[in-house]
Amino acid sequence: DGGITQSPKYLFRKEGQNVTLSCEQNLNHDAMYWYRQDPGQGLRLIYYSQIVNDFQKGDIAEGYSVSREKKESFPLTVTSAQKNPTAFYLCASDTGAGPFNEQFFGPGTRLTVL
Amino acid sequence: EDQVTQSPEALRLQEGESSSLNCSYTVSGLRGLFWYRQDPGKGPEFLFTLYSAGEEKEKERLKATLTKKESFLHITAPKPEDSATYLCAVLETSGSRLTFGEGTQLTVNP
Numbered sequence: 001d002g003g004i005t006q007s008p009k010y011l012f013r014k015e016g017q018n019v020t021l022s023c024e025q026n027l028n029h030d031a032m033y034w035y036r037q038d039p040g041q042g043l044r045l046i047y048y049s050q051i052v053n054d055f056q057k058g059d060i061a062e063g064y065s066v067s068r069e070k071k072e073s074f075p076l077t078v079t080s081a082q083k084n085p086t087a088f089y090l091c092a093s094d095t096g097a098g099p100f101n102e103q104f105f106g107p108g109t110r111l112t113v114l
Numbered sequence: 115e116d117q118v119t120q121s122p123e124a125l126r127l128q129e130g131e132s133s134s135l136n137c138s139y140t141v142s143g144l145r146g147l148f149w150y151r152q153d154p155g156k157g158p159e160f161l162f163t164l165y166s167a168g169e170e171k172e173k174e175r176l177k178a179t180l181t182k183k184e185s186f187l188h189i190t191a192p193k194p195e196d197s198a199t200y201l202c203a204v205l206e207t208s209g210s211r212l213t214f215g216e217g218t219q220l221t222v223n224p
Contacts, residue, residue: 004157033211040123042201042216043158050210058211090157101146101205103212105157 002027004106006091011111013078013085021076021109023091031096032074033103036060037088046089049074050096078111086113117141120202120215127222130191135200135218138184143207147185149178150201152217158201192222 004025013019025032031050035043045058049068063082068074074093078085088110092103117140127133139147146165150158162171164180171178175196177188187200199219203212 006157031210035214040216040219042118042120042214043203044214045211048211088155092157096210101212102148102160102163104160105150108155108157110155 004091004093004104006089006106006109008109009107011109013111013113015113016080018077018079019111021078021089021091021111023074023076023106024072025074025091025093025104025106026072027093027104028071029093029095029104030071031094032068033092033094034058034064034066034074034076035090035092037090037108043090046076085111087111118202118204118213118215120200120218122218123216124219125221127189127192127220129193129222129224132188132190132192134189135187135220136184137187137202137215139202139204140183141204141206141213144204145207145209146205147180148203148205148212149185149187150203152199152201154199161200189220192220194222194224196220197222 007022033048034046047066049055065077090108091106094103119138121136149161152158162178167182175190179186199217201217203214
């Protein structure tokens with residue numbers, strides 16, 4: 001079955017530590033996205049990538065970094081520079097072209113800073 | 115700047131009590147409007163895409179409609195399993211990314 005996987009489901013981090021969230025898709029999608037969701041709020045875009053080896057900042061990129069070395073993978077690193085990292089992180093992908101830009105989402109990773 | 119506003123923030127219904135959720139948007143040109151359903155602790159699940167004013171789409175008890183300024187998600191005779199947060203998002207004609215509203219949290223009581 002095609003889909004998007006995120007790991008881990010739950011992640012705990014001590015202050016000052018960097019952590020990396022995994023996102024893998026086997027949908028053969030060109031574009032991938034990282035969103036952050038806080039309680040009672042919508043999705044805010046962190047970073048997105050429309051093609052391998054290229055990515056763009058979203059609305060809240062400060063304190064985060066990404067890489068896109070393979071089409072299937074788009075890991076997100078939450079650095080110690082991110083002041084309030086506790087949130088629910090969602091990865092998504094779509095075909096990146098044409099009118100049918102339906103984004104498909106992974107199950108999410110809940111990050112808690114201790 | 116694209117703006118998407120959803121109302122109400124929360125809606126509580128009795129089972130069988132029909133209602134509508136609203137998504138109003140401001141974009142220079144609409145390429146598509148998307149509705150998603152999100153259950154607690156899970157990723158959003160795609161429901162509908164609407165492309166032009168006057169378009170309607172249906173799925174079970176849900177019906178989505180689109181005008182030039184807003185979209186409605188009509189829920190007919192809802193059941194408790196329809197309880198979720200419903201998210202609306204828009205894609206601008208010249209854009210490559212979605213802009214999401216803050217969602218409407220729907221609770222359907224038995």
